[in-house]
Amino acid sequence: MEISPVIEALIKIIVVIFFILLPCVAYLGVQLERKLSAWIQNRVGPNRVGPYGLLQPLADIPKLFFKEDIVPAAANKFVHSLGPLISLTIAFSTFAVMPFGDTLPIVVNGVVHNISLQIANVNIGVLYVLALSSLAVYGITLSGWSSNNKYSLLGGIRSSAQMISYELSLGLSIIGIVMLSNTLQLNDIVKAQSGYYLFGFLPNWNIFVQPIGFITFFVAMFAETNRLPFDLPEAEPELVAGYHTEYTGMKFGMFMLSEFLAMFAAAGMITTLYLGGWQAPYIEYLNLSPFVVSLVQVGAFFTKFALIVVFFMIVRWSMPRFRYDQLMNIGWKVMIPLSLLNIALTGLFILKPIHTWFN
């Protein structure tokens, strides 16, 4: 049974979009966010539709579809519809290089097929992700500008300035990892995080090897996804709803979807680059069959991923928003020097590993 690579990639894309991303958006995104925010604010949250309110997302999505689509008379109609499309396309594209697991060995007629659990194993996966995050500015800027509304325009401008500033520290933080693992391929970066670090029991994950880089990357990711405390582009008290003020119905839904997807992409990248991706520590002591090991590794990826997503949400509902000058000061005067320091320290430790320091 030989499947052509194009068909294989198509099957993987369909599986990732319909069986991973959309359920994740509906339940891990919409539902969990509403429930968590309710618990944090001592409310009940959605509990009417279905048992424990579990069918709420299924009710929300048709509602968005049936709302009237309003385009402002003074808007640039073509660009106004293009904005949400760009946002959504870019948000989906990041998952093309995300390694959900290593390889899944499937035995067909006695022949072992190793199916890579990644849609495209791109040689320059890290750069691909950075390029996509820099393209994400377009969706927001164009929709903000084309709405012909000053709140939208201000939201769009803020968002671009913020994303351009934090992209720098995002890229600089990753350089430390690239220096350590000598590759730009995401799956190889995950593989480089196998084994154990210090004292022989701490997993060799980049969060322990690169703590400074982890912090700068994490904060920059918050800023890139435009979530609180960095959600100045849609600061409600100042800008109504920022760049998506003039969007209704499913176009607004597309922005919401792409915002959740951007958060998931951020969580996936943090997991892949810093939390060891699909590496499940101590699994080699259990003597499992390769098939089970592979499934456990996928489970490990999604566990870490879900924990990061929950952390993102808890931060969103417990932190106040930054002021604009604070945001820029943190970006340029704290994050960038810190990530440069991280690069210098990484270089130092590569030249002279820590165990050679005292003899």
Place this chain on the structure above:
Amino acid sequence: MNMYEIIFYFFAFITVASASVVVFSRNIIYAAFSLLFTFFGVAGIYVLLNADFLAITQLLIYVGGILVLLLFGVMLTTNTVNIDIKSGSMNVLAAASVVAALAGLLGGVFWTSDWFVSKQMGELPAQTTSKEIGTALITTHVLPFEIASVILLVAIVGAAMMARREGIKSQIPSSK
């Protein structure tokens, strides 16, 4: 016509068509917009040539950085001042002579170069080019590389200087 050629002509068409919109459109916003598609088309051709690093860098720097700033400038100037900025033709004679000289130079390079042509271009195995580019930049081409970085540094310092001077002149109270 195989798949490879179809994809090539697709990207080539996008590049040429959007580039001509950039040049011929009188509306400066549409010109800036179609530049986006030009950059994308060129990136697509780089991918077809197995130049993965170059393609992504094209997106990262030109589309993600330079064009954003360009669009910003265009959008903000046309919206705040109620005059539509249009591109017109002036200095026709001087422009024509410069264009002719440039076209001659490019054509000369195009015709005299020894191009690497391979029928199997599409079937070459994809391999990472970032390592070779990095090695070349830091060994054989280290001087131009360093000169470019000095130029960029000068530009950054200059931009910071201009921004600061304006801040002092208009006496904006500091945010602290």
